[in-house]
Structure formats: C-alpha cells, structure tokens
Amino acid sequence: MVSSSLPIVLETIQEERIFKNAFLDNALTRQEWANVIGINRKTILRWETEIIQSVPPVKAQYFPPDRSIRAQYLDNYQRFLLACILVAKGGLEKRSRSYDSVIKFLKINFNNLKRENFEQWVKING
Numbered sequence: 001m002v003s004s005s006l007p008i009v010l011e012t013i014q015e016e017r018i019f020k021n022a023f024l025d026n027a028l029t030r031q032e033w034a035n036v037i038g039i040n041r042k043t044i045l046r047w048e049t050e051i052i053q054s055v056p057p058v059k060a061q062y063f064p065p066d067r068s069i070r071a072q073y074l075d076n077y078q079r080f081l082l083a084c085i086l087v088a089k090g091g092l093e094k095r096s097r098s099y100d101s102v103i104k105f106l107k108i109n110f111n112n113l114k115r116e117n118f119e120q121w122v123k124i125n126g
Helices: 006-015 030-037 041-050 056-062 076-089 099-112 115-125
Strands: none
Touching (some): 006 076, 006 099, 030 076, 041 076, 076 099, 076 115
C-alpha cells in the first residue's frame, strides 16, 4: 500500500508497536531513535538533508530558530516527523519509495504536520 495519505500514515504510526511511547516529551539522540525504528543513523541524516530541507515549511518546523540546525538530540516532534517519513517511504513494509514521493507527501500535508498539530494529535491519541 502506498502510504501517501496522511490519515493512513497517522493510523499506521498509532498502531505500530515500535512507536508506542515514542513521542513522549523526552529527547533521544539520532542513534537512539535509529535503533528504535530499525534504521541506520546515517539514514536520518540523509532524510534531514535530502527530504526535510527540500520542503521549506517543514524545515522551518523541524529546525526551529531557537535551536541549532543539528542539535544533538531529537525532540518528540522531530521523531514524529521522521516516523511519518519512514511510513510514507514504505519502511515498515520493507519497501523503499523515492525521496521525491516523500517530498511530495510532505508538501501536500505540511499544513497538517506542524508542531501545533502534532501536539494536538498526541493529546488525542495519547
């Protein structure tokens, strides 16, 4: 299934065991988060460089102005956005979709993927 639909991506994140308690308000390093979601730390760095930075509104939310571009720790919103990329890319299904398809997904859905929307989603979905 192509996970280009935001409701499908959010439902998948909510139902998958690897994401249980993954968005609590704590910070994890890229290596720790990579271990949790089963990818390489360098993949996260590639996604930050080649996907997130390609979508300016998402980049502005992911790298807030009060933090350095490459802070050592990922906050809960950053982990959520990386989880969305993993699901949209087909990572849970062990299929790989192109970066272009994920960039398109983010461009279409960026208004619903803001920090404020994430915080509301966490309140509703626990």
